[in-house]
Amino acid sequence: MPEPDAPSGDLRPSLEITELSLLLGGVRALSDVNVVVEPATIVGLVGPNGAGKTSLFNCVCGYYPATSGRIRVEGVDVTRRRPHEMPRYGVARTFQHPILExxxxxxxxxxxxxxxxxxxxxxxxxxxxxxxxxxxxxxxxxxxxxxxxxxxxxxxxxxxxxxxxxxxxxxxxxxxxxxxPKLLLLDELASGLTHEEVMDLAEVIKRIRVDHRIAVLLVEHHMGMISAITDKVIALVEGVKVAEGTAAQVQRDPAVVEAYLGAA
Ligand SMILES: Nc1ncnc2c1ncn2[C@@H]1O[C@H](COP(=O)(O)OP(=O)(O)OP(=O)(O)O)[C@@H](O)[C@H]1O
Structure with a gap:
Protein backbone atom coordinates (compact mmCIF):
# COMPACT_ATOMS: atom_id res chain seq x y z
CA MET A 1 0.00 0.00 0.00
CA PRO A 2 1.49 3.37 -0.96
CA GLU A 3 2.39 5.93 1.69
CA PRO A 4 -0.07 8.85 1.83
CA ASP A 5 2.70 11.24 0.79
CA ALA A 6 3.64 9.12 -2.18
CA PRO A 7 0.43 8.52 -4.11
CA SER A 8 0.42 5.78 -6.69
CA GLY A 9 1.16 7.12 -10.17
CA ASP A 10 -1.81 5.44 -11.84
CA LEU A 11 -4.42 7.16 -9.68
CA ARG A 12 -5.99 10.29 -11.06
CA PRO A 13 -5.76 13.39 -8.88
CA SER A 14 -8.55 13.71 -6.33
CA LEU A 15 -8.89 17.30 -7.47
CA GLU A 16 -7.53 18.94 -10.59
CA ILE A 17 -8.25 22.60 -11.21
CA THR A 18 -7.10 23.89 -14.59
CA GLU A 19 -6.83 27.55 -15.56
CA LEU A 20 -9.71 28.53 -13.28
CA SER A 21 -10.88 32.12 -13.57
CA LEU A 22 -13.76 33.78 -11.81
CA LEU A 23 -15.31 37.19 -12.27
CA LEU A 24 -17.49 38.39 -9.42
CA GLY A 25 -19.42 41.57 -10.16
CA GLY A 26 -16.56 42.99 -12.23
CA VAL A 27 -13.88 41.85 -9.75
CA ARG A 28 -11.38 39.29 -11.07
CA ALA A 29 -11.48 37.04 -7.99
CA LEU A 30 -9.41 34.25 -9.65
CA SER A 31 -7.08 34.35 -12.65
CA ASP A 32 -5.98 31.14 -14.41
CA VAL A 33 -5.39 29.20 -11.20
CA ASN A 34 -4.06 25.62 -11.41
CA VAL A 35 -4.30 23.27 -8.42
CA VAL A 36 -3.66 19.53 -8.13
CA VAL A 37 -4.56 17.57 -5.01
CA GLU A 38 -3.25 13.99 -5.20
CA PRO A 39 -5.17 11.16 -3.49
CA ALA A 40 -4.77 10.97 0.28
CA THR A 41 -2.76 14.17 0.51
CA ILE A 42 -3.50 17.36 2.40
CA VAL A 43 -3.18 20.64 0.53
CA GLY A 44 -3.44 24.03 2.23
CA LEU A 45 -4.69 27.16 0.52
CA VAL A 46 -3.32 30.38 2.02
CA GLY A 47 -3.20 34.06 1.19
CA PRO A 48 -4.06 37.43 2.70
CA ASN A 49 -7.62 38.73 2.90
CA GLY A 50 -9.23 39.04 -0.52
CA ALA A 51 -6.71 36.65 -2.13
CA GLY A 52 -9.45 34.46 -3.61
CA LYS A 53 -9.32 31.45 -1.27
CA THR A 54 -13.04 31.41 -0.53
CA SER A 55 -13.82 32.04 -4.19
CA LEU A 56 -11.79 29.00 -5.25
CA PHE A 57 -13.38 26.90 -2.53
CA ASN A 58 -16.85 28.04 -3.60
CA CYS A 59 -16.13 27.17 -7.23
CA VAL A 60 -15.15 23.61 -6.25
CA CYS A 61 -18.27 23.26 -4.06
CA GLY A 62 -20.52 24.53 -6.84
CA TYR A 63 -21.55 27.77 -5.11
CA TYR A 64 -19.90 29.98 -7.75
CA PRO A 65 -19.95 29.03 -11.45
CA ALA A 66 -16.44 29.28 -12.90
CA THR A 67 -16.09 31.99 -15.54
CA SER A 68 -13.57 29.77 -17.36
CA GLY A 69 -11.38 26.76 -16.65
CA ARG A 70 -12.06 23.19 -15.54
CA ILE A 71 -12.55 21.43 -12.21
CA ARG A 72 -12.18 17.64 -12.14
CA VAL A 73 -12.63 15.19 -9.28
CA GLU A 74 -10.84 11.89 -9.94
CA GLY A 75 -10.92 12.79 -13.62
CA VAL A 76 -14.66 13.57 -13.70
CA ASP A 77 -15.54 17.06 -14.85
CA VAL A 78 -17.56 18.77 -12.10
CA THR A 79 -17.21 22.35 -13.41
CA ARG A 80 -20.45 24.21 -12.83
CA ARG A 81 -22.08 21.39 -10.87
CA ARG A 82 -24.51 22.66 -8.21
CA PRO A 83 -23.73 22.35 -4.45
CA HIS A 84 -26.38 19.64 -3.83
CA GLU A 85 -24.79 17.50 -6.58
CA MET A 86 -21.29 17.53 -5.09
CA PRO A 87 -21.70 14.64 -2.59
CA ARG A 88 -22.53 12.38 -5.55
CA TYR A 89 -19.14 13.25 -7.01
CA GLY A 90 -17.44 12.42 -3.71
CA VAL A 91 -16.95 15.99 -2.50
CA ALA A 92 -17.85 17.00 1.06
CA ARG A 93 -17.18 20.21 2.94
CA THR A 94 -17.27 21.83 6.33
CA PHE A 95 -18.03 25.49 7.00
CA GLN A 96 -15.96 28.08 8.85
CA HIS A 97 -18.80 28.37 11.38
CA PRO A 98 -20.46 24.97 11.82
CA ILE A 99 -23.97 24.89 10.39
CA LEU A 100 -25.86 22.65 12.78
CA GLU A 101 -29.36 22.43 14.18
CA PRO A 181 -16.11 11.56 0.27
CA LYS A 182 -12.99 11.19 -1.87
CA LEU A 183 -12.26 14.88 -1.38
CA LEU A 184 -12.85 16.80 1.83
CA LEU A 185 -12.89 20.60 1.73
CA LEU A 186 -12.24 22.26 5.07
CA ASP A 187 -13.01 25.96 5.44
CA GLU A 188 -10.93 27.54 8.23
CA LEU A 189 -11.18 24.57 10.53
CA ALA A 190 -8.93 26.24 13.12
CA SER A 191 -10.90 29.47 13.42
CA GLY A 192 -12.41 30.09 16.85
CA LEU A 193 -10.58 27.17 18.47
CA THR A 194 -8.08 27.14 21.32
CA HIS A 195 -4.48 26.18 20.54
CA GLU A 196 -5.05 22.76 22.09
CA GLU A 197 -8.22 22.18 20.06
CA VAL A 198 -6.37 23.18 16.88
CA MET A 199 -3.57 20.70 17.51
CA ASP A 200 -6.04 17.93 18.44
CA LEU A 201 -8.01 18.54 15.24
CA ALA A 202 -4.80 18.58 13.21
CA GLU A 203 -4.11 15.04 14.47
CA VAL A 204 -7.66 14.01 13.57
CA ILE A 205 -7.29 15.29 9.99
CA LYS A 206 -3.98 13.46 9.57
CA ARG A 207 -5.64 10.26 10.81
CA ILE A 208 -8.60 10.69 8.44
CA ARG A 209 -6.24 11.04 5.50
CA VAL A 210 -4.49 7.78 6.36
CA ASP A 211 -7.45 5.70 7.59
CA HIS A 212 -10.01 6.81 4.99
CA ARG A 213 -7.56 7.66 2.18
CA ILE A 214 -9.31 10.95 1.58
CA ALA A 215 -7.69 13.96 -0.05
CA VAL A 216 -8.10 17.23 1.83
CA LEU A 217 -8.06 20.81 0.61
CA LEU A 218 -8.13 23.33 3.41
CA VAL A 219 -8.47 27.08 3.43
CA GLU A 220 -6.65 28.17 6.54
CA HIS A 221 -5.23 31.29 8.16
CA HIS A 222 -3.74 29.34 11.08
CA MET A 223 -0.12 28.75 10.05
CA GLY A 224 0.40 26.29 12.92
CA MET A 225 -2.33 24.09 11.46
CA ILE A 226 -0.93 24.52 7.93
CA SER A 227 2.59 23.54 9.01
CA ALA A 228 1.34 20.62 11.11
CA ILE A 229 -0.67 18.77 8.51
CA THR A 230 -0.12 19.81 4.91
CA ASP A 231 1.89 17.96 2.27
CA LYS A 232 1.70 20.97 0.00
CA VAL A 233 0.65 24.60 0.26
CA ILE A 234 -0.63 26.91 -2.45
CA ALA A 235 -0.55 30.67 -1.95
CA LEU A 236 -2.94 33.02 -3.71
CA VAL A 237 -2.54 36.78 -3.91
CA GLU A 238 -5.18 38.91 -5.62
CA GLY A 239 -6.61 35.86 -7.38
CA VAL A 240 -3.28 34.66 -8.76
CA LYS A 241 -1.28 31.63 -7.62
CA VAL A 242 2.07 33.06 -6.53
CA ALA A 243 3.68 30.10 -4.77
CA GLU A 244 3.42 26.34 -4.32
CA GLY A 245 5.55 24.02 -2.20
CA THR A 246 5.93 22.77 1.34
CA ALA A 247 4.59 24.98 4.14
CA ALA A 248 8.14 26.11 4.96
CA GLN A 249 8.95 26.91 1.32
CA VAL A 250 5.76 28.90 0.80
CA GLN A 251 6.11 30.82 4.07
CA ARG A 252 9.51 32.16 3.01
CA ASP A 253 8.59 32.78 -0.63
CA PRO A 254 9.30 36.48 -1.36
CA ALA A 255 5.93 37.04 -3.11
CA VAL A 256 4.09 35.56 -0.13
CA VAL A 257 6.12 37.52 2.43
CA GLU A 258 5.53 40.74 0.52
CA ALA A 259 1.79 40.09 0.18
CA TYR A 260 1.39 39.43 3.91
CA LEU A 261 3.53 42.43 4.89
CA GLY A 262 1.54 44.63 2.52
CA ALA A 263 -1.70 43.36 4.06
CA ALA A 264 -0.47 43.93 7.64
N1 LIG B 1 -19.93 38.23 -3.96
C1 LIG B 1 -18.92 38.99 -4.36
N2 LIG B 1 -19.12 40.03 -5.23
C2 LIG B 1 -18.09 40.79 -5.65
N3 LIG B 1 -16.81 40.60 -5.29
C3 LIG B 1 -16.56 39.61 -4.43
C4 LIG B 1 -17.58 38.74 -3.91
N4 LIG B 1 -17.00 37.83 -3.08
C5 LIG B 1 -15.69 38.11 -3.07
N5 LIG B 1 -15.41 39.17 -3.87
C6 LIG B 1 -14.10 39.74 -4.14
O1 LIG B 1 -13.31 38.71 -4.71
C7 LIG B 1 -11.98 38.80 -4.23
C8 LIG B 1 -11.58 37.48 -3.56
O2 LIG B 1 -12.34 37.36 -2.36
P1 LIG B 1 -12.32 36.04 -1.47
O3 LIG B 1 -13.41 36.18 -0.44
O4 LIG B 1 -12.37 34.85 -2.34
O5 LIG B 1 -10.90 36.14 -0.76
P2 LIG B 1 -10.34 35.32 0.48
O6 LIG B 1 -8.93 34.98 0.16
O7 LIG B 1 -11.23 34.20 0.82
O8 LIG B 1 -10.38 36.41 1.65
P3 LIG B 1 -10.63 36.21 3.23
O9 LIG B 1 -9.42 35.55 3.78
O10 LIG B 1 -10.81 37.62 3.71
O11 LIG B 1 -11.88 35.38 3.39
C9 LIG B 1 -11.92 40.00 -3.30
O12 LIG B 1 -11.48 41.12 -4.04
C10 LIG B 1 -13.36 40.18 -2.89
O13 LIG B 1 -13.62 41.53 -2.56
Whole structure:
Protein backbone atom coordinates (compact mmCIF):
# COMPACT_ATOMS: atom_id res chain seq x y z
CA MET A 1 0.00 0.00 0.00
CA PRO A 2 1.49 3.37 -0.96
CA GLU A 3 2.39 5.93 1.69
CA PRO A 4 -0.07 8.85 1.83
CA ASP A 5 2.70 11.24 0.79
CA ALA A 6 3.64 9.12 -2.18
CA PRO A 7 0.43 8.52 -4.11
CA SER A 8 0.42 5.78 -6.69
CA GLY A 9 1.16 7.12 -10.17
CA ASP A 10 -1.81 5.44 -11.84
CA LEU A 11 -4.42 7.16 -9.68
CA ARG A 12 -5.99 10.29 -11.06
CA PRO A 13 -5.76 13.39 -8.88
CA SER A 14 -8.55 13.71 -6.33
CA LEU A 15 -8.89 17.30 -7.47
CA GLU A 16 -7.53 18.94 -10.59
CA ILE A 17 -8.25 22.60 -11.21
CA THR A 18 -7.10 23.89 -14.59
CA GLU A 19 -6.83 27.55 -15.56
CA LEU A 20 -9.71 28.53 -13.28
CA SER A 21 -10.88 32.12 -13.57
CA LEU A 22 -13.76 33.78 -11.81
CA LEU A 23 -15.31 37.19 -12.27
CA LEU A 24 -17.49 38.39 -9.42
CA GLY A 25 -19.42 41.57 -10.16
CA GLY A 26 -16.56 42.99 -12.23
CA VAL A 27 -13.88 41.85 -9.75
CA ARG A 28 -11.38 39.29 -11.07
CA ALA A 29 -11.48 37.04 -7.99
CA LEU A 30 -9.41 34.25 -9.65
CA SER A 31 -7.08 34.35 -12.65
CA ASP A 32 -5.98 31.14 -14.41
CA VAL A 33 -5.39 29.20 -11.20
CA ASN A 34 -4.06 25.62 -11.41
CA VAL A 35 -4.30 23.27 -8.42
CA VAL A 36 -3.66 19.53 -8.13
CA VAL A 37 -4.56 17.57 -5.01
CA GLU A 38 -3.25 13.99 -5.20
CA PRO A 39 -5.17 11.16 -3.49
CA ALA A 40 -4.77 10.97 0.28
CA THR A 41 -2.76 14.17 0.51
CA ILE A 42 -3.50 17.36 2.40
CA VAL A 43 -3.18 20.64 0.53
CA GLY A 44 -3.44 24.03 2.23
CA LEU A 45 -4.69 27.16 0.52
CA VAL A 46 -3.32 30.38 2.02
CA GLY A 47 -3.20 34.06 1.19
CA PRO A 48 -4.06 37.43 2.70
CA ASN A 49 -7.62 38.73 2.90
CA GLY A 50 -9.23 39.04 -0.52
CA ALA A 51 -6.71 36.65 -2.13
CA GLY A 52 -9.45 34.46 -3.61
CA LYS A 53 -9.32 31.45 -1.27
CA THR A 54 -13.04 31.41 -0.53
CA SER A 55 -13.82 32.04 -4.19
CA LEU A 56 -11.79 29.00 -5.25
CA PHE A 57 -13.38 26.90 -2.53
CA ASN A 58 -16.85 28.04 -3.60
CA CYS A 59 -16.13 27.17 -7.23
CA VAL A 60 -15.15 23.61 -6.25
CA CYS A 61 -18.27 23.26 -4.06
CA GLY A 62 -20.52 24.53 -6.84
CA TYR A 63 -21.55 27.77 -5.11
CA TYR A 64 -19.90 29.98 -7.75
CA PRO A 65 -19.95 29.03 -11.45
CA ALA A 66 -16.44 29.28 -12.90
CA THR A 67 -16.09 31.99 -15.54
CA SER A 68 -13.57 29.77 -17.36
CA GLY A 69 -11.38 26.76 -16.65
CA ARG A 70 -12.06 23.19 -15.54
CA ILE A 71 -12.55 21.43 -12.21
CA ARG A 72 -12.18 17.64 -12.14
CA VAL A 73 -12.63 15.19 -9.28
CA GLU A 74 -10.84 11.89 -9.94
CA GLY A 75 -10.92 12.79 -13.62
CA VAL A 76 -14.66 13.57 -13.70
CA ASP A 77 -15.54 17.06 -14.85
CA VAL A 78 -17.56 18.77 -12.10
CA THR A 79 -17.21 22.35 -13.41
CA ARG A 80 -20.45 24.21 -12.83
CA ARG A 81 -22.08 21.39 -10.87
CA ARG A 82 -24.51 22.66 -8.21
CA PRO A 83 -23.73 22.35 -4.45
CA HIS A 84 -26.38 19.64 -3.83
CA GLU A 85 -24.79 17.50 -6.58
CA MET A 86 -21.29 17.53 -5.09
CA PRO A 87 -21.70 14.64 -2.59
CA ARG A 88 -22.53 12.38 -5.55
CA TYR A 89 -19.14 13.25 -7.01
CA GLY A 90 -17.44 12.42 -3.71
CA VAL A 91 -16.95 15.99 -2.50
CA ALA A 92 -17.85 17.00 1.06
CA ARG A 93 -17.18 20.21 2.94
CA THR A 94 -17.27 21.83 6.33
CA PHE A 95 -18.03 25.49 7.00
CA GLN A 96 -15.96 28.08 8.85
CA HIS A 97 -18.80 28.37 11.38
CA PRO A 98 -20.46 24.97 11.82
CA ILE A 99 -23.97 24.89 10.39
CA LEU A 100 -25.86 22.65 12.78
CA GLU A 101 -29.36 22.43 14.18
CA UNK A 102 -28.51 23.21 17.81
CA UNK A 103 -31.71 21.74 19.28
CA UNK A 104 -31.27 18.40 17.49
CA UNK A 105 -28.92 15.79 18.86
CA UNK A 106 -25.38 15.33 17.65
CA UNK A 107 -26.39 12.02 16.04
CA UNK A 108 -29.37 13.59 14.26
CA UNK A 109 -27.14 16.36 12.90
CA UNK A 110 -24.65 13.82 11.58
CA UNK A 111 -27.43 11.77 9.99
CA UNK A 112 -28.50 14.70 7.82
CA UNK A 113 -25.39 13.85 5.77
CA UNK A 114 -26.29 10.17 5.56
CA UNK A 115 -29.11 10.32 3.04
CA UNK A 116 -26.53 10.36 0.23
CA UNK A 117 -25.97 6.62 0.13
CA UNK A 118 -29.60 5.72 0.74
CA UNK A 119 -31.33 4.14 -2.23
CA UNK A 120 -34.82 3.56 -0.80
CA UNK A 121 -37.35 6.24 -1.70
CA UNK A 122 -39.39 8.28 0.80
CA UNK A 123 -42.39 5.94 0.38
CA UNK A 124 -40.30 2.93 1.51
CA UNK A 125 -39.43 4.87 4.64
CA UNK A 126 -42.99 5.98 5.27
CA UNK A 127 -44.16 2.35 4.98
CA UNK A 128 -41.21 1.10 7.06
CA UNK A 129 -40.35 -1.46 4.39
CA UNK A 130 -37.63 -3.92 5.52
CA UNK A 131 -35.00 -2.67 3.07
CA UNK A 132 -35.53 0.93 4.19
CA UNK A 133 -35.37 -0.07 7.86
CA UNK A 134 -32.14 -2.03 7.27
CA UNK A 135 -30.60 0.91 5.45
CA UNK A 136 -31.62 3.31 8.21
CA UNK A 137 -30.00 1.02 10.81
CA UNK A 138 -26.80 0.78 8.78
CA UNK A 139 -26.60 4.56 8.41
CA UNK A 140 -27.15 5.10 12.15
CA UNK A 141 -24.47 2.50 12.95
CA UNK A 142 -22.05 4.20 10.52
CA UNK A 143 -22.81 7.61 12.07
CA UNK A 144 -22.16 6.28 15.59
CA UNK A 145 -18.94 4.66 14.42
CA UNK A 146 -17.76 7.98 12.98
CA UNK A 147 -18.63 9.77 16.22
CA UNK A 148 -16.49 7.16 18.00
CA UNK A 149 -13.69 7.70 15.50
CA UNK A 150 -13.85 11.44 16.18
CA UNK A 151 -13.98 10.79 19.94
CA UNK A 152 -17.40 12.37 20.57
CA UNK A 153 -19.58 9.25 20.70
CA UNK A 154 -20.36 9.94 24.37
CA UNK A 155 -22.06 13.17 23.21
CA UNK A 156 -24.14 11.52 20.47
CA UNK A 157 -27.47 12.05 22.22
CA UNK A 158 -26.84 15.60 23.49
CA UNK A 159 -28.28 18.62 21.67
CA UNK A 160 -25.54 19.75 19.29
CA UNK A 161 -25.80 23.30 20.68
CA UNK A 162 -24.45 22.06 24.02
CA UNK A 163 -21.08 21.02 22.56
CA UNK A 164 -18.01 23.23 22.66
CA UNK A 165 -17.11 25.00 19.41
CA UNK A 166 -14.40 22.40 18.81
CA UNK A 167 -16.96 19.63 19.42
CA UNK A 168 -19.32 21.20 16.90
CA UNK A 169 -16.55 21.26 14.30
CA UNK A 170 -16.13 17.51 14.88
CA UNK A 171 -19.88 17.00 14.37
CA UNK A 172 -19.58 18.74 11.01
CA UNK A 173 -16.61 16.57 10.15
CA UNK A 174 -18.56 13.42 11.02
CA UNK A 175 -21.45 14.60 8.86
CA UNK A 176 -19.11 15.24 5.94
CA UNK A 177 -17.41 11.85 6.37
CA UNK A 178 -20.74 10.02 6.45
CA UNK A 179 -21.22 10.91 2.78
CA UNK A 180 -18.12 8.81 1.98
CA PRO A 181 -16.11 11.56 0.27
CA LYS A 182 -12.99 11.19 -1.87
CA LEU A 183 -12.26 14.88 -1.38
CA LEU A 184 -12.85 16.80 1.83
CA LEU A 185 -12.89 20.60 1.73
CA LEU A 186 -12.24 22.26 5.07
CA ASP A 187 -13.01 25.96 5.44
CA GLU A 188 -10.93 27.54 8.23
CA LEU A 189 -11.18 24.57 10.53
CA ALA A 190 -8.93 26.24 13.12
CA SER A 191 -10.90 29.47 13.42
CA GLY A 192 -12.41 30.09 16.85
CA LEU A 193 -10.58 27.17 18.47
CA THR A 194 -8.08 27.14 21.32
CA HIS A 195 -4.48 26.18 20.54
CA GLU A 196 -5.05 22.76 22.09
CA GLU A 197 -8.22 22.18 20.06
CA VAL A 198 -6.37 23.18 16.88
CA MET A 199 -3.57 20.70 17.51
CA ASP A 200 -6.04 17.93 18.44
CA LEU A 201 -8.01 18.54 15.24
CA ALA A 202 -4.80 18.58 13.21
CA GLU A 203 -4.11 15.04 14.47
CA VAL A 204 -7.66 14.01 13.57
CA ILE A 205 -7.29 15.29 9.99
CA LYS A 206 -3.98 13.46 9.57
CA ARG A 207 -5.64 10.26 10.81
CA ILE A 208 -8.60 10.69 8.44
CA ARG A 209 -6.24 11.04 5.50
CA VAL A 210 -4.49 7.78 6.36
CA ASP A 211 -7.45 5.70 7.59
CA HIS A 212 -10.01 6.81 4.99
CA ARG A 213 -7.56 7.66 2.18
CA ILE A 214 -9.31 10.95 1.58
CA ALA A 215 -7.69 13.96 -0.05
CA VAL A 216 -8.10 17.23 1.83
CA LEU A 217 -8.06 20.81 0.61
CA LEU A 218 -8.13 23.33 3.41
CA VAL A 219 -8.47 27.08 3.43
CA GLU A 220 -6.65 28.17 6.54
CA HIS A 221 -5.23 31.29 8.16
CA HIS A 222 -3.74 29.34 11.08
CA MET A 223 -0.12 28.75 10.05
CA GLY A 224 0.40 26.29 12.92
CA MET A 225 -2.33 24.09 11.46
CA ILE A 226 -0.93 24.52 7.93
CA SER A 227 2.59 23.54 9.01
CA ALA A 228 1.34 20.62 11.11
CA ILE A 229 -0.67 18.77 8.51
CA THR A 230 -0.12 19.81 4.91
CA ASP A 231 1.89 17.96 2.27
CA LYS A 232 1.70 20.97 0.00
CA VAL A 233 0.65 24.60 0.26
CA ILE A 234 -0.63 26.91 -2.45
CA ALA A 235 -0.55 30.67 -1.95
CA LEU A 236 -2.94 33.02 -3.71
CA VAL A 237 -2.54 36.78 -3.91
CA GLU A 238 -5.18 38.91 -5.62
CA GLY A 239 -6.61 35.86 -7.38
CA VAL A 240 -3.28 34.66 -8.76
CA LYS A 241 -1.28 31.63 -7.62
CA VAL A 242 2.07 33.06 -6.53
CA ALA A 243 3.68 30.10 -4.77
CA GLU A 244 3.42 26.34 -4.32
CA GLY A 245 5.55 24.02 -2.20
CA THR A 246 5.93 22.77 1.34
CA ALA A 247 4.59 24.98 4.14
CA ALA A 248 8.14 26.11 4.96
CA GLN A 249 8.95 26.91 1.32
CA VAL A 250 5.76 28.90 0.80
CA GLN A 251 6.11 30.82 4.07
CA ARG A 252 9.51 32.16 3.01
CA ASP A 253 8.59 32.78 -0.63
CA PRO A 254 9.30 36.48 -1.36
CA ALA A 255 5.93 37.04 -3.11
CA VAL A 256 4.09 35.56 -0.13
CA VAL A 257 6.12 37.52 2.43
CA GLU A 258 5.53 40.74 0.52
CA ALA A 259 1.79 40.09 0.18
CA TYR A 260 1.39 39.43 3.91
CA LEU A 261 3.53 42.43 4.89
CA GLY A 262 1.54 44.63 2.52
CA ALA A 263 -1.70 43.36 4.06
CA ALA A 264 -0.47 43.93 7.64
N1 LIG B 1 -19.93 38.23 -3.96
C1 LIG B 1 -18.92 38.99 -4.36
N2 LIG B 1 -19.12 40.03 -5.23
C2 LIG B 1 -18.09 40.79 -5.65
N3 LIG B 1 -16.81 40.60 -5.29
C3 LIG B 1 -16.56 39.61 -4.43
C4 LIG B 1 -17.58 38.74 -3.91
N4 LIG B 1 -17.00 37.83 -3.08
C5 LIG B 1 -15.69 38.11 -3.07
N5 LIG B 1 -15.41 39.17 -3.87
C6 LIG B 1 -14.10 39.74 -4.14
O1 LIG B 1 -13.31 38.71 -4.71
C7 LIG B 1 -11.98 38.80 -4.23
C8 LIG B 1 -11.58 37.48 -3.56
O2 LIG B 1 -12.34 37.36 -2.36
P1 LIG B 1 -12.32 36.04 -1.47
O3 LIG B 1 -13.41 36.18 -0.44
O4 LIG B 1 -12.37 34.85 -2.34
O5 LIG B 1 -10.90 36.14 -0.76
P2 LIG B 1 -10.34 35.32 0.48
O6 LIG B 1 -8.93 34.98 0.16
O7 LIG B 1 -11.23 34.20 0.82
O8 LIG B 1 -10.38 36.41 1.65
P3 LIG B 1 -10.63 36.21 3.23
O9 LIG B 1 -9.42 35.55 3.78
O10 LIG B 1 -10.81 37.62 3.71
O11 LIG B 1 -11.88 35.38 3.39
C9 LIG B 1 -11.92 40.00 -3.30
O12 LIG B 1 -11.48 41.12 -4.04
C10 LIG B 1 -13.36 40.18 -2.89
O13 LIG B 1 -13.62 41.53 -2.56
Missing amino acids: PQYTVLENVLTGGHIGIRSGPLSYALRLPQAVRQERRTIAAARELLGYLEIEHQADLPAGELSYGGQKRVELARALLTG
